[in-house]
Amino acid sequence: MRLRRQYLTQNDCYQTGRTIRVRGVMVHSTGADNPRVCRYVPGDEELGRNTAGNHWDRPGLTKCVHAFVGKFADGGIGTVQTLPWEHRGWHAGGAANNTHIGFEICEDGLDDPDYFGKVYQEAAEFTAMLCQTYGLNPLADGVVLCHAEGHARDIASNHGDVLHWFPKMGKSMDDFRADVARLLKDAQDPGEPEEPEGGDGEVTYEQWKQFMDRYRRELGQRSAPEWGQEELEQAKALGFTDGKRPQDLASRQEVASMILRAVQESGAPADNIH
Numbered sequence: 001m002r003l004r005r006q007y008l009t010q011n012d013c014y015q016t017g018r019t020i021r022v023r024g025v026m027v028h029s030t031g032a033d034n035p036r037v038c039r040y041v042p043g044d045e046e047l048g049r050n051t052a053g054n055h056w057d058r059p060g061l062t063k064c065v066h067a068f069v070g071k072f073a074d075g076g077i078g079t080v081q082t083l084p085w086e087h088r089g090w091h092a093g094g095a096a097n098n099t100h101i102g103f104e105i106c107e108d109g110l111d112d113p114d115y116f117g118k119v120y121q122e123a124a125e126f127t128a129m130l131c132q133t134y135g136l137n138p139l140a141d142g143v144v145l146c147h148a149e150g151h152a153r154d155i156a157s158n159h160g161d162v163l164h165w166f167p168k169m170g171k172s173m174d175d176f177r178a179d180v181a182r183l184l185k186d187a188q189d190p191g192e193p194e195e196p197e198g199g200d201g202e203v204t205y206e207q208w209k210q211f212m213d214r215y216r217r218e219l220g221q222r223s224a225p226e227w228g229q230e231e232l233e234q235a236k237a238l239g240f241t242d243g244k245r246p247q248d249l250a251s252r253q254e255v256a257s258m259i260l261r262a263v264q265e266s267g268a269p270a271d272n273i274h
C-alpha cells in the first residue's frame with residue numbers, strides 16, 4: 001500500500017468540520033474514465049498535477065470523500081487521503097455519511113484486468129488498514145459496503161458503484177470483504193515463517209528476523225539448567241531479574257539494569273563504579 005495525504009481544505013465538506021464515530025467503510029468508484037488521482041486532487045510531483053482546475057479542493061461542490069485510489073504520477077497505484085478519517089464525509093448521499101469512511105476508486109474504461117487487479121488490491125489493503133485502526137470486523141454485517149449495497153440498505157443514494165465494475169472483473173463485494181479479512185488477519189498474526197525448501201534454500205532478511213524471534217521464544221520457554229536454578233531463584237529473590245525467559249538473550253540495557261541492581265544490593269553507591 002502506498003498512502004499519501006492531501007486534504008481538500010477548500011471543499012465545503014472539509015470547512016463544515018463535522019466528525020463521526022467510524023463504524024464502517026464504503027467503497028465507491030468514480031463513474032468516469034480517468035484513473036489518475038490528480039483528476040480529483042490538486043496534486044504535486046508524486047501525485048501528478050491537476051492542470052484543469054476541476055479537482056475537488058474548491059468550494060461549491062456537494063461531495064467529498066476520505067480518499068482516492070488510483071494512479072500516481074509515475075503510473076504506480078496509490079491512495080491519497082483527502083479528509084481526516086473521522087471527519088464526516090459527503091460520499092453516500094444518505095445516513096452512511098454519519099458512520100462510514102468513504103473512498104473512491106478511480107475508474108478507467110472498466111476493461112483492463114491489470115489496472116483492476118492493482119486498484120482492487122490497493123483498496124483491499126487500505127480497507128484492512130482502516131479496519132485495523134478502528135477495530136472493525138470487515139465480515140460483520142454492514143461494516144464494509146459499496147455504494148450500491150448502501151442504497152439497498154437505505155443508507156445511501158441510488159448509485160450502482162461498484163457493482164457495475166467488480167463483477168465484470170470476476171469479483172463480488174463478498175470476495176472483497178473476504179480479502180480484507182484475510183489481509184487483516186495476516187497483519188494481526190503473521191504466523192510462523194515458512195521453512196525454506198531443501199537444505200540450501202535462501203533465507204530472506206525478513207524470514208531471518210522471523211526465525212530469530214521464533215528462536216528467542218523457544219529459548220525463553222526452556223527452563224534454567226540444573227546447575228543454574230538455585231542462582232536464578234536467588235537472583236529473583238534479590239530482584240535482579242524477574243526470572244522469566246531464563247534462557248533467552250539479555251540485551252545490554254537488561255545487563256546494565258542487573259548490574260546496577262546488584263551493586264545497589266551490595267551497598268556500594270552506584271556512582272562509585274568506574
Ligand SMILES: [Zn+2]
Nearest residue numbers: 028147159161
Ligand atoms: Zn458512489
